[in-house]
Amino acid sequence: MGRLFGTDGVRGVANADLTAELALGLSVAAAHVLAEAGTFEGHRAVAVVGRDPRASGEFLEAAVVAGLASAGVDVLRVGVLPTPAVAYLTGVLGADLGVMLSASHNAMPDNGIKFFARGGHKLADELEDRIEGVYEEHRTGAPWDRPTGAGVGRVNSYDQGFDQYVAHLIGVLPNRLDGLKVVLDEAHGAASRVSPEAFARAGAEIITIGAAPDGLNINDGCGSTHLELLKAAVVEHGADLGIAHDGDADRCLAVDHTGDEIDGDQILAVLALAMRERSALRSGTVVATVMSNLGFKLAMEREGLALVQTAVGDRYVLEEMKQHGYALGGEQSGHVIILDHATTGDGTLTGLLLAARVAQSGRTLRDLASVMERLPQVLINVPDVDRTRVNTSAELATAVADAERELGSTGRVLLRPSGTEPLVRVMVEAADIEHARSVAARLADAVKSALG
Numbered sequence: 001m002g003r004l005f006g007t008d009g010v011r012g013v014a015n016a017d018l019t020a021e022l023a024l025g026l027s028v029a030a031a032h033v034l035a036e037a038g039t040f041e042g043h044r045a046v047a048v049v050g051r052d053p054r055a056s057g058e059f060l061e062a063a064v065v066a067g068l069a070s071a072g073v074d075v076l077r078v079g080v081l082p083t084p085a086v087a088y089l090t091g092v093l094g095a096d097l098g099v100m101l102s103a104s105h106n107a108m109p110d111n112g113i114k115f116f117a118r119g120g121h122k123l124a125d126e127l128e129d130r131i132e133g134v135y136e137e138h139r140t141g142a143p144w145d146r147p148t149g150a151g152v153g154r155v156n157s158y159d160q161g162f163d164q165y166v167a168h169l170i171g172v173l174p175n176r177l178d179g180l181k182v183v184l185d186e187a188h189g190a191a192s193r194v195s196p197e198a199f200a201r202a203g204a205e206i207i208t209i210g211a212a213p214d215g216l217n218i219n220d221g222c223g224s225t226h227l228e229l230l231k232a233a234v235v236e237h238g239a240d241l242g243i244a245h246d247g248d249a250d251r252c253l254a255v256d257h258t259g260d261e262i263d264g265d266q267i268l269a270v271l272a273l274a275m276r277e278r279s280a281l282r283s284g285t286v287v288a289t290v291m292s293n294l295g296f297k298l299a300m301e302r303e304g305l306a307l308v309q310t311a312v313g314d315r316y317v318l319e320e321m322k323q324h325g326y327a328l329g330g331e332q333s334g335h336v337i338i339l340d341h342a343t344t345g346d347g348t349l350t351g352l353l354l355a356a357r358v359a360q361s362g363r364t365l366r367d368l369a370s371v372m373e374r375l376p377q378v379l380i381n382v383p384d385v386d387r388t389r390v391n392t393s394a395e396l397a398t399a400v401a402d403a404e405r406e407l408g409s410t411g412r413v414l415l416r417p418s419g420t421e422p423l424v425r426v427m428v429e430a431a432d433i434e435h436a437r438s439v440a441a442r443l444a445d446a447v448k449s450a451l452g
Contacts, residue, residue, distance in 0.1 A: 187223025
């Protein structure tokens with residue numbers, strides 16, 4: 001069996017790859033691994049379970065709840081809420097584990113299962129491997145101690161979770177949003193109720209789009225992966241800014257008053273300066289991935305802030321933040337982690353803090369985001385090559401060194417092997433887009449020659 005867990009839980013086409021049987025079996029295994037220490041005399045392990053609005057989430061939730069309860073875990077069903085809300089409630093309710101059913105920004109036919117450990121934290125690889133190991137043992141017939149009678153888990157709805165989470169978001173804000181007009185694109189996803197409620201309670205005038213989930217329309221031409229509708233709505237309504245989430249609302253992208261996109265790097269830059277002003281940016285450091293735009297790195301250097309870069313993936317950003325106590329990190333894609341207030345990327349919280357900076361400063365988002373200049377970025381996927389030799393090929397190392405000398409301090413090169421496919425991604429940034437394209441094309445040829 002190949003590894004079930006990817007970079008963000010277990011995902012696949014619902015009822016084809018991700019079946020009810022798999023969801024039930026993984027939940028039993030997760031209960032055994034994550035809830036062991038929570039089961040002792042006078043206390044029974046508790047799990048928080050939430051989902052996004054996908055139609056398949058209904059039967060998958062039933063399977064997850066059945067698996068947990070059959071393993072003796074009491075279940076609190078919080079319904080349709082964002083991923084960061086499930087993580088938050090897992091922590092604040094003292095639950096032994098949390099489960100979120102979502103495939104994030106993926107299309108509706110997909111779904112996924114994401115587990116959280118105590119405190120609402122993402123699982124380390126070691127815990128995921130243990131869950132997979134237990135699941136495989138059970139799948140191949142190994143017996144396990146099934147509770148009976150009063151030993152089985154009880155299942156209850158926890159309707160207070162919505163208000164608890166919204167109150168938490170409002171409590172984090174350094175100032176209100178009165179006087180701001182904000183367009184919210186909820187991607188017909190998990191934040192369709194939460195985000196408008198939070199922005200309205202914070203004082204903003206809101207216009208919502210993509211906030212009518214029917215189980216089938218999640219991420220369909222809207223949200224953070226399709227900004228066209230948001231851009232048009234911001235301009236049409238004369239709004240100060242627009243905020244877009246993905247299906248599970250763990251990411252946030254923005255649009256300024258002119259309809260131009262503000263990506264995750266720019267959001268990080270704006271929030272970094274705001275947090276420094278409030279003495280909330282510990283060690284004067286921001287954590288980002290190697291895919292962050294060079295313009296972001298140059299902006300942080302110019303502002304006297306340190307930048308720590310990690311491998312691609314918000315889990316690696318989070319690991320670095322937790323290890324060294326940093327307060328702010330994120331990705332160009334809009335996963336932004338404010339570690340003092342969230343254990344994972346939180347798109348609604350990010351959007352609220354971005355809007356709060358606009359309201360507090362009296363400046364436009366366009367002006368605030370101008371702290372960094374996005375350098376043109378060219379990305380070429382080179383297929384059918386031996387990606388395992390990217391870092392060992394002398395021929396390729398020479399080609400990269402030549403390209404870096406040519407670009408100098410105003411550009412950069414990044415080669416990334418795919419984690420799942422036989423391809424290598426060539427990324428080149430330079431102040432001149434044509435120069436970047438030329439260098440990227442030559443490097444792509446070098447990758448084919450060296451690794452083909």
